[in-house]
Amino acid sequence: xxxxxxxxxxxxxxxxxxxxxxxxxxxxxxxxxxxxxxxxxxxxxxxxxxxxxxxxxxxxxxxxxxxxxxx
Numbered sequence: 001x002x003x004x005x006x007x008x009x010x011x012x013x014x015x016x017x018x019x020x021x022x023x024x025x026x027x028x029x030x031x032x033x034x035x036x037x038x039x040x041x042x043x044x045x046x047x048x049x050x051x052x053x054x055x056x057x058x059x060x061x062x063x064x065x066x067x068x069x070x071x
Contacts, residue, residue: 044052 041049
């Protein structure tokens with residue numbers, strides 16, 4: 001029996017489903033690809049990102065980290 005030719009072997013099932021849905025809705029796949037940045041995070045100011053990072057450090061390390069910096 002002859003082997004079937006696989007048109008796109010690198011796609012997993014989720015990628016295949018997305019490609020089928022895009023083709024069915026006439027969406028271009030390049031429009032849905034983002035550059036890896038979270039749009040909500042991109043809208044934050046540097047000061048707000050710093051506040052969030054400091055809060056995360058405090059949650060992770062507790063007061064031990066703040067005491068090392070003399071705060």
